Amino acid sequence: MSNDADRPIAPAGRLVPARCSRRCWLVSAAAAWTVRAAARDDEQPVIVRQPVPGGQIELQFTPGFGDAQRERAREWVVRSADAVAAYFGRFPVPQLELLLQGVDGEGVIGGATFGEPTLYMRVRLGRDTGAAQYRDDWVLAHEMVHLAVPQVPRAQRWLHEGIATYVGPLARARAGLLDARQAWRGWARQMPLGQPAADDHGLDHTPTWDRAYWGGALFCLLADVRMRQHGSIDRGLQQALQGVLQAGGDYRVAWPVSRTLAVADAAVGGTTLVDLYDRMKDRASVIDLDALWRELGVDDEQLRDDAPLAAVRREILA
Ligand SMILES: [Zn+2]
Numbered sequence: 001m002s003n004d005a006d007r008p009i010a011p012a013g014r015l016v017p018a019r020c021s022r023r024c025w026l027v028s029a030a031a032a033w034t035v036r037a038a039a040r041d042d043e044q045p046v047i048v049r050q051p052v053p054g055g056q057i058e059l060q061f062t063p064g065f066g067d068a069q070r071e072r073a074r075e076w077v078v079r080s081a082d083a084v085a086a087y088f089g090r091f092p093v094p095q096l097e098l099l100l101q102g103v104d105g106e107g108v109i110g111g112a113t114f115g116e117p118t119l120y121m122r123v124r125l126g127r128d129t130g131a132a133q134y135r136d137d138w139v140l141a142h143e144m145v146h147l148a149v150p151q152v153p154r155a156q157r158w159l160h161e162g163i164a165t166y167v168g169p170l171a172r173a174r175a176g177l178l179d180a181r182q183a184w185r186g187w188a189r190q191m192p193l194g195q196p197a198a199d200d201h202g203l204d205h206t207p208t209w210d211r212a213y214w215g216g217a218l219f220c221l222l223a224d225v226r227m228r229q230h231g232s233i234d235r236g237l238q239q240a241l242q243g244v245l246q247a248g249g250d251y252r253v254a255w256p257v258s259r260t261l262a263v264a265d266a267a268v269g270g271t272t273l274v275d276l277y278d279r280m281k282d283r284a285s286v287i288d289l290d291a292l293w294r295e296l297g298v299d300d301e302q303l304r305d306d307a308p309l310a311a312v313r314r315e316i317l318a
Pocket of ligand 1: 164
């Protein structure tokens with residue numbers, strides 16, 4: 001079963017609603033330490049040090065995993081890390097502690113990422129999760145994408161969630177873990193969630209779940225299309241975000257959003273992100289999505305190569 005472009009809403013067959021924690025990048029340092037302290041001396045986690053492209057992940061399994069269960073989970077971590085590393089050019093950070101909190105049953109339940117006091121990620125999952133379920137999981141890639149963006153002020157959490165929501169399925173699809181056509185059709189169905197509602201005052205002032213995840217993802221899609229449409233077709237959001245990472249902008253640092261967007265713009269030339277942010281930050285800016293899908297050649301039946309922006313669509317995800 002596909003996750004249809006990784007909408008952060010529970011696909012059928014999961015234990016509980018699977019979504020990135022709404023607080024996934026804002027949880028306090030104290031909360032992170034509380035989780036770690038919960039592993040008592042007689043319940044030490046099993047540690048596996050896993051090299052990934054450009055870094056290392058310290059996998060911490062809570063007690064109760066069997067050898068085969070641990071190996072399936074390790075393979076899933078490697079696959080997710082490879083997909084994210086391929087998008088950004090390397091794994092976003094040199095070192096990550098990843099706590100895998102096992103529970104009875106199947107399915108990846110949810111994840112959370114903490115920037116302090118050290119870089120730390122926690123994912124809850126059923127110990128009996130099968131290979132196919134791991135393959136369909138969006139949670140871990142989503143959390144790993146968060147690592148590639150500087151922390152931002154609370155008003156711009158939508159940017160962080162938007163990037164993770166948009167890039168997660170792109171990275172997975174490019175790695176062959178998600179079908180490209182399903183990814184586009186999933187976006188066509190889900191991006192409308194990110195449109196402003198009647199009482200909306202712009203992305204910076206409307207901290208709802210839909211606007212944070214899908215409003216942010218829509219911002220990313222628009223930016224990606226415009227960069228490739230008006231600049232060089234092979235330089236889009238991916239290259240812009242790689243520029244941020246190369247400038248030291250990963251989750252271990254906190255930047256004002258103006259700096260993150262300016263560094264990203266500079267990496268591809270132009271001012272696409274800064275301009276789009278100006279337009280969408282404090283105004284209810286409704287996007288003509290039907291027109292956008294038509295131009296990109298995304299319809300219910302197929303991806304159309306005779307559409308005016310079909311080449312842009314293929315550059316984003318073919
Ligand atoms: Zn998230």
